[in-house]
Each structure stands twice: as C-alpha cells, then as structure tokens.
Amino acid sequence: MSDPTPAPADDAREDVHEPGAAPAPWDEVAAALVAAFEGAVFHDSHGQPVVYVAPARLAHVATFLRDEQQFTTCLDVTAVDHLLDGERLVVAGVEPERFEVVANFLSHLRNRRIRVIAEVPAADPTVPSLTPIYPGVSYAEREVYDLLGIVFEGHPDLTRILMPDDWSGHPLRKDDAPARVPVTFKGDPGPRVGRVAE
Amino acid sequence: MPLDAIPYNFLTGRLEDVVRWARRNSVFPATFGLACCALEMMATGAAHYDLARYGMEIFRASPRQADLMFVAGRVSQKMAPVLRQVYDQMVEPKWVISMGVCASSGGMFNNYAIVQGVDQIVPVDVYVPGCPPGPETLMHGILALHEQIRTGELLKRRQASPTGGAGIEIAQRDGAPAPSLTASTRA
Amino acid sequence: MSDVWEEVERLGRQTDEGAQELRPRSELVVTGGPWPEGEGEGEGETMIINMGPQHPSTHGVLRVMMELDGETVVRAKPVIGYLHTGMEKTAEQLTYVQGSTNVTRMDYASPIANELVFSTAVERLLDVEVPPRAVWARMLLAELSRMASHLLFQASNGMDIGAVSMMLYGWREREETLRVLEMITGLRMNHNFVRPGGIAADLPDGWQRAVLELCEIVERGIDDYDTLLTSNPIWVERTVGVGVITTEQALALGISGPILRSTGFPWDLRKAQPYLAYDQVDFDVIYTENGDCFDRYRIRLGEIAESIKIVRQCVDMMPAGDYRTQDKKVTPPPRARINESMEALIHHFKLFTEGFRVPAGETYVSVESPRGEIGCYLVSDGTGKPVRMHIRGPSFYNLQSMEPMMEGRLVADAVAVISSVDPILGEVDR
DSSP, X not given: OOOSSOOOOXXXXXXXXXXXXXOOOOSHHHHHHHHHSTTOEEEEETTEEEEEEOGGGXXXXXXXXXXXXXXXXXXXXXXXEOTTOSSOOOXXXXXXXXXXXXXXXXXXXXXXEXXXXXXXXXXXXXXXXXXXXXXXXXXXXXXXXHHHOOEEETOTTOOOXXXXXXXXXXXXXXXXXXXXXXXXXXXXXXXXXHHHHO | OOGGGOOSOOOOOOHHHHHHXXXXXXXXXXXXXXXXXXXXXXXXXXXXXXXXXXTOOOOBSSGGGOSEEEEESOOBTTTHHHHHHHHHHSOSSOEEEEEHHHHHHOTTOOSTTBOSOGGGTSOOSEEEOSSSOOHHHXXXXXXXXXXXXXXSOTTHHHHHOTTTTSSSOOOOTTSOOOXXXXXXXXX | OOOHHHXXXXXXXXXXXXXXXXXXXXXXXXXXXOOOTTOOSTTTOOEEEEEOSSOTTSTTXXXXXXXXXXXXXXXXXXXXXXXXXXXXXXXXXXXXXHHHHHHTTTSTTSHHHHHHHHHHHHHHHHTOOOOHXXXXXXXXXXXXXXXXXXXXXXXXXXXXXXXXXXXXXXXXXXXHHHHHHHHHHSOSSOOOOEETTEESSOOOTTHHHHHXXXXXXXXXXXXXXXXXXXXXXXXXXXXXXXXXXOHHHHHHXXXXXXXXHTTTOOOOHHHHSOOTXXXXXXXXXXXXXXXXXXXXXXXHHHHHXXXXXXXXXXXXXXXXXXXXXXXXXXXXXXXXXXXXXXXXXHHHXXXXXXXXXXXXXXXXXXXXXXXXXXXXXXXXXXXXXXXXXXXXXXXXXXXXXXXXXXXXXXXXXXXXXXXXXXXXXXXXXX
C-alpha cells in the first residue's frame, strides 16, 4: 500500500520558519491558491496548510478547489470570535479582524486537506455562501449564523438551526450570552452564584 | 353470608392500600430519552438489569399511557416546552424522576442553552444523581419512588393543582408557583 | 477484500478520465426553515406530518418534518437543536485540563473518540509527544468504544425495524463491553480518560484477560446477530434497497463513516491518514456497494469484527513505559511526590486550578469515530482556556443524508433510514 500523497520534502518546509521572509507554500494546493488569488497568504499551522483569503473571494476559492484541485468535500465551516483574545496568532500579511470564518476542505482522491480562513470585519459580518458549491455545508452555515451571527449570502435558507426560532442574540459571540447563569434551587432564598459572591 | 361458604382464599385490606400496591407494581415509564442518561435508562431496561422485576419493563411510547417520566438528560431551552407538553399529556397519577445532574440542576452545563434544573418546568418526585447515573443508581431512585407511591397520598397531585394536571399552571409540591423559565434563565 | 487503495485509485482514475464524475452535485441543496403554507406537489393532496422530537425511533430528540403524498414521503426535513447544550461556549470557560470532561459528553455512544480528538488537538498546539504506551492504550480504548457504539447500533436498529429481541441481544454484549471500559477507565460512559498528554491512569492489572474474554463474548454475539438478521427474509425486505445514497451524493453532503463506505467508497481515516498506531496494526476497511440500510447494518457488523482484530493486536503489542508524557508543563507530579514535596503539591494544585498555557495558534485534528470523521478545531490565545473549541460532529453532517434517502420512499422506511444513519443527537446539537 502506498501513500498517495508524498510527505512534503523537508528542505521545502525549512524556509517556513525563517523569520521575516514570506513563507513559500510547501503544499502544492496552497501554492496553486496563492498563485491564483491575489492577496492570498499561506500559513503553516503546525504542519497543516492554511490559506488566508479575502472574505469576498471565499466562494471563488471553493469553486477553484472543487473544479481545479479535486477537493471532493467541504468538511466543515465554522467561525471564531476574536473579541477578547489575550494574544493573537500573527500571520504576516493578514490584517486581523474580529471574526474569522474557517472552512476545511478534504480531497478524498488526492488524500490531502487544506484550510481556508477569511478575516471578517465586525461591522459587516457577511461572506458568500458555499452551499451552491458544496451543498453539505448548509447546516454548518446555518449553525455559524445562529451562534455567531455571520451572514452567508446566497444560502437558500439562512435560519436558526440550534437555538429556538424566537431567540435573540448570537450566543457564541464573546459579548453575548453569559457563559454562566445563576442556578436556583427549590426553596432557595436566591441564586447560588449571588450568595457565594457576598 | 358465612365466610366458610366462600370457596376461595382471600385477603382483606384498605382500599387505599390496595390501590397503592397496584400502582407501585405497575408503573409504566414513558420513553423520554434526551441525552447520555437515556442510554443508561435503556441499559436499566435491558437484560442485565431487568427492570421487568418491578413490573416496569414496558416503556410506553405514548405519554397518554405512561405514569412515570424519566427526564433522562439535559433539557435545553428549545426542548423545555416540548417536555412540559409531554408531561401535560400524561394522565394522573403521574410521577417524574429527574435522572442525572443535568436534569436536576444543569450539571456542568451552566450556560445559556440548558435549563438549570427541570423542576422549573415540571414537579419532580425523585432526583437521581450521577453523570450519568449507573443502572444501579437509577434503580435505587426507582425504588425510592416506589416507596413514595406506597406511603404517599392517593390524590396528592390532583389537590395541589387546580386544573387537575392538564393545565399549564401546576404549582410545585411545596405550594410555591413554578418560577418562570424566561425570567430566571434568560438574562 | 481487495486493497483499499486500489479502490481509491480506481475511483480517482474514473474522475480523471470521465469528466469529474465525483464532482459534488450542486443541485443537491439541503434546505431548512418553515415551509410555506399550502405548498405541495400534485393537487394539494400532500400532508405535512411531524415526527418527534419525542418519538421512540428518533434516537433521542430528533424531529423530522415530512411532507406526505399518501404514504410516500415527498420531502423530509430534520429539525435539530432540541439538545443544544452550548458545549462550545462552556469549553471557552474550562481549562484545557477540564476540556475533555466537556467534549466526552457530545457523542455519548463513543466518548473516547471525542476525548481523543480534543486531546490530540491540544497536544498539537503544545507540540507534545505522547509516549507509545499511551498511544496504544488510546487505540485500544477507541476500538472498545467503537465496539460499544456499534453494538448499541445493532440493538437500536433491530428494535426500530421490528426485531425487538435484538435490543436485548445487543445490550447483552454492550453491557460486557461497558464492564471492561469501566474496569479500565472507572466509568461506564463519559470516561474522561484520554487527556491532553496521555491517559488518566495506567491500564489496571489483569486488563489483558478481561479484554480477551470480552473479544470472545462479542465474537459469539455477532455470530448470533448474523444468524438472526442477515438472512432473515423480513429483515432483508425491510432494509435492502431502502434509503439508497450514492457516492457522489454522500461526498457532496460531507458525509463520512459507515454511510460513505456503504456506497462503495472505502474511505476510513484510520487507513487513509493514519493516526495513533493504526498503520502498525492489521485490519480491513469494510465497505459495500449498494448504499442502502442493509449495507450500513452489514458494515457496522463487520466493523465490530475488525475492532476485535485491532483490540487483540493491542493486547499483544502493548508497549511498556509511561502512560502519559513526562512534560512537567502538562502532566501533574505522581501521587507519591506530592506527599514529600511542597513544590510538587503547588505544581499539582496550579495545574488543576489554572491549567497549563497553550501558545497562540489554531489547528484542526480529525479522527475516525464510529460515525465518521470527527474533527476538533481549536484556537488558543496563549492563556489557559481556548478561544474557540469547535467539534465537527459526523452525525451533524450525516443527518443531511436523510433527505435524499427518504424522499420517494414510504413512511415506514423513514424509521429504517433514521436508524441506519445512527445519529447521536448530543453530537449533532452539541
């Protein structure tokens, strides 16, 4: 049994860790992405290829991956709220924004993965939907919309999926729902959290 | 009629005791599996632990045929109205076992999504601790409930609730109104 | 069974030659939300019925809305969220040490897979190497967990389709598996045993004997199921040709695990992208060609046998040594040191109250859970708690396969389809 994807050559990976220099993508898919899309930035995240792209280009990138690079499946779409970060991962050439939309792609045929990240500003949390390209991310995009309030333009039915329909707010945002709520026990004079604080 | 004219053996007893005895030995649980605890509830009903020993092996799919609801798992804000509706569909007399810490107090999931204790929605008779409670623990809870049924009042719940269990405003056992779900948990 | 990679290469060649045969089909659009009133195919003869969220055959709290034309399902739409637990929010409040307590409660039928994927993600961010004994013990536990999960599937699948005695048979063997897991981890479910840096404790004395006995019991059990179901005419009638899905549909919808393998695509992360020590053990990837409910039942039955094979090899090849990394940053000092050293006590206390700090970064790690690819996307900001911990639950994506599987079939088949997808709602809703 042979591994269909040869591991990247060691000498190709070394220049990634050179400080200051723009890292050359050792991953062939990432290299193709960086070459095809202006402004795309490659990042080596613990040995995994990651490409940062502009949010407006996300659908184009997905189309490119599907049609040109045989990426059969979009595994997952999720998002991160960086509002309260202590220390943030710095990637040269990427302007950090509050939200990050993260899409993981897998090519079954070439047995490789790639991750595409788009920095989404808090003022306009809108990205194009990937559902026309990969229908399987429909639930995932609805979940991101529900929990983080990021709007996927072109999604056929962007509604709440996990929270009740009448819920207000997007609970995974750092400034939304409290992570801890007071617990009342029967016959208790007040919430447990409040009494401990006194 | 002289007693020796009766051709069968018989026992005498108070009607209430007979009713309690019958109720205790044929509690039909509703299938209300929510999360991890549902698996342990199924394990209790399966061959190793054999809930049939207590006349409880028939889990009724329809709440209208059930006497006992196991709230087996965490109750989310979205599930809470459904849970209440299922409870309302059960006919009196009915009992509730809150299985596991998530159902009893929210457990480790102290956050926006989980109802912090199912007793905010339905009156609970027995709380079973554990995460999830093993079948032995659940059985201990069931036996505690059997003891409550054996010694309890026949018509307690009906007296406590003006609407006889079908309405929404069922007071808690101690007479205090159930705290509003929205007021206490949604900040 | 032919080599997996021959199959993958065959499919790959097809794609190269025949105009992107495996390209995801974009006309498969999964929709959600409320349906418009009065809309329906035909002459307004369709009816919308609601199944769940409290229904005995929906595996917990799944709700399915079905539009029926007579007894035929025209459209089906799963409605989820009834078990939404906010675990991803809770994960942001817990340290990395506490994190696996949280994730283990997601896919509660196979908790080890969740702990494994979370712990591996943390280790990757920390650049910590796990000692060989921990690797093999994790693999042993993961396979025991897979066995327990698939045995649960056999029990519930049998009951849903009408073979109620399967419920008792399946639980009979699952109970033995849980007993062994309890012996090793201390808990029947939600073990919290695989932790960042290794496993929580060493394997107990006599584990080999218990595990080998279990293998024999389960082997006898799956022979029983095979006799009971595989050639049972009622079973075949209820499952063969029901809920068919093709490889293209499955890939387009992001489906993984036994459902993908039932379509003739032998994709298993344990073989394709080996983690732990799966490249050092001998096992086969079970796959079938038809993509129906019967095939998914057969695959899971076969996977139990493969898991037994792996477990036996784990018993033979289990290396000696540490069961967790000796990196002082991650691992608490041993109990004996705490009794004699103040510093060890402080270290222990700090580790369990504040946890360890993880350098800023992000990573995605995936493993093969019994339901498919479970992934963990972890973002850290240099503190003791993650910024974001997202789990890609295989059931969440697999649920989307219900629509193409159910549409055009009878209502009675819907139950068989739900059961054969084997969703665990704790992982769907998280």
